[in-house]
Every structure is written in C-alpha cells, then in structure tokens.
Amino acid sequence: MISKITHTCIYVLNQDSAYDFYVNKLGFKVHTDAPMGEGARWLTVTPPDQPELEITLFLVAEGPLFDGETVKTMTTLIKKGTFGAAVFTCKDLLATYEELKAKGVVFKKPPTKEFYGYEALFVDDSGNWFSLAQLA
Amino acid sequence: MEQYEKMYLYQRIVKAKLFIDHHYAAPLDLDNISGQAYFSKYHFIRLFKSAYGKTPSNYLLQVRIDNAKMLLAKGLSVLDASMSVGFDSPTSFAGAFKKIVGVAPSVYQRKQVEKQKIIKENPLRYVPHCFVETHGLSK
Numbered sequence: 510m511i512s513k514i515t516h517t518c519i520y521v522l523n524q525d526s527a528y529d530f531y532v533n534k535l536g537f538k539v540h541t542d543a544p545m546g547e548g549a550r551w552l553t554v555t556p557p558d559q560p561e562l563e564i565t566l567f568l569v570a571e572g573p574l575f576d577g578e579t580v581k582t583m584t585t586l587i588k589k590g591t592f593g594a595a596v597f598t599c600k601d602l603l604a605t606y607e608e609l610k611a612k613g614v615v616f617k618k619p620p621t622k623e624f625y626g627y628e629a630l631f632v633d634d635s636g637n638w639f640s641l642a643q644l645a
Numbered sequence: 646m647e648q649y650e651k652m653y654l655y656q657r658i659v660k661a662k663l664f665i666d667h668h669y670a671a672p673l674d675l676d677n678i679s680g681q682a683y684f685s686k687y688h689f690i691r692l693f694k695s696a697y698g699k700t701p702s703n704y705l706l707q708v709r710i711d712n713a714k715m716l717l718a719k720g721l722s723v724l725d726a727s728m729s730v731g732f733d734s735p736t737s738f739a740g741a742f743k744k745i746v747g748v749a750p751s752v753y754q755r756k757q758v759e760k761q762k763i764i765k766e767n768p769l770r771y772v773p774h775c776f777v778e779t780h781g782l783s784k
Contacts, residue, residue, distance in 0.1 A: 543764040604696035607659040
C-alpha cells in the first residue's frame with residue numbers, strides 16, 4: 510500500500526530565479542542545493558510546514574534528458590502556462606494573498622469563494638500555475 | 646465596502662509580518678511591530694495570531710531560529726549566529742533553538758556540515774533513483 514509522496518518535480522526555466530521565487534517569495538525552505546557537475550544542480554525545496562515533501566526545481570536545459578527540440582517545446586509550453594503544477598494551502602488566504610502580492614507574485618485570480626473554501630491562482634517565475642487555497 | 650476594509654486590515658497585518666521578516670535581527674519589541682501596522686498592541690496580537698497561527702513574538706522567534714539555522718549550516722559559530730539574528734546572549738539562543746529545533750545548535754551544525762560534505766563527495770546520494778535514471782544524472 511502506498512502511504513505518502515515524498516518527492517515531486519516542477520520544471521523551471523532558471524534555477525537561480527526559481528530559488529528566489531520559491532524561497533524568498535513563497536517562503537519555502539531549501540532542503541538540498543547540490544552542484545552536480547557540468548552546470549547541473551539538484552535543488553529541492555519544502556513547503557514551510559511540510560518538511561518531508563521535497564519539491565525538485567528541475568531545470569529544463571539541453572542535456573542527457575532533453576534534446577534541443579524538447580527544451581524548445583517545453584519552454585514554450587511552460588511560458589504559455591500549460592502546466593498546473595500543484596495546489597498549495599494556507600491558514601489564511603487573504604493574508605497570504607496580500608503578502609505574496611506585496612512581494613511581486615503575479616496572481617491570475619484573486620481569492621474567490623468556492624464550494625471547498627477560498628482559492629486564488631498564481632504563476633511562478635517560469636509560468637507554472639498554482640492554486641492557493643484556504644480549505645473550509 | 647466591508648470587503649475593502651477587510652483587505653486594508655490584512656494589508657496592515659502583512660506589513661507588520663514583512664517588517665519582522667526584514668528586521669528580525671534588530672532589537673524588536675511588540676510596540677514597534679504593532680506600530681508598523683497602526684494597531685494597538687492587543688488588537689494586533691489577536692489579528693496576527695488569527696492570520697498566521699502564531700503570536701508576533703513567537704513568529705519573530707521562529708524567523709530568528711530559521712535564519713540561525715541557515716547561518717549555522719554555512720559554518721558560522723554558534724555565538725556569531727545567535728548575535729546575527731538578534732539574540733542578546735548565546736544562552737538564551739541555545740535554549741530557544743533546542744526548544745524549537747529539538748537539538749542543540751552545535752549538534753544541528755555538525756549534522757549540516759556532515760550533510761554538505763556528503764553532498765560534495767557524492768551528490769547523487771541525495772537524488773532518488775527515478776530522477777537519476779530518467780534525468781540522465783548518472784551519466
């Protein structure tokens with residue numbers, strides 16, 4: 510029986526900028542930041558109250574995994590906002606919304622009442638979409 | 646109108662929270678934090694706790710300890726880390742650190758230094774195999 514998810518992956522277009530976004534703006538904690546040689550970097554962050562879930566900020570760059578064509582396609586899709594990457598929750602959506610807005614996070618939808626609570630939508634520095642929810 | 650008042654209220658609370666985030670290393674007290682949000686002290690504490698689940702004092706303590714953890718991981722001495730994040734004495738820092746983190750600052754630092762050493766020597770040890778295999782990291 511599967512019990513938990515411990516690692517997941519968000520594809521980003523620039524790891525320095527993603528570090529700034531996830532750590533300095535969203536307030537995530539750095540779990541591992543390790544140079545892997547030849548420009549590769551293993552960068553994982555965790556939500557502040559969920560230290561057991563590592564989110565890998567994986568760079569879309571040409572290398573063993575991605576050829577040039579794939580990088581071009583993925584970059585276009587990420588920038589276009591094709592990927593909804595995750596749902597984050599918070600204790601107080603209005604406070605979190607105001608704080609993230611003050612830090613320059615771009616929201617696509619302000620806090621709105623839904624049947625499951627309140628939800629806002631924002632994008633990261635690459636173009637990945639996220640729900641930010643306060644569950645009822 | 647009520648919605649705008651609520652948003653204004655939240656903006657003031659957020660302003661105070663960001664003030665703590667930026668000035669945690671300074672000798673802050675509740676009066677100058679609540680002053681940032683233009684609230685009376687007790688009204689401010691109640692609203693802050695309702696938004697963030699912690700009193701402003703406890704939140705300030707958490708921010709100081711979080712930043713101390715980063716400094717310790719970078720190799721700063723316990724004394725320097727404690728002073729850098731706004732503690733008056735290393736004794737009060739060590740007590741607060743152990744209460745929140747669960748281990749003494751020196752123990753935390755030793756573990757972090759060991760982790761950094763392992764990462765440097767064998768970075769793949771921290772990468773799950775599904776990523777190693779599919780992302781070509783083993784090559």
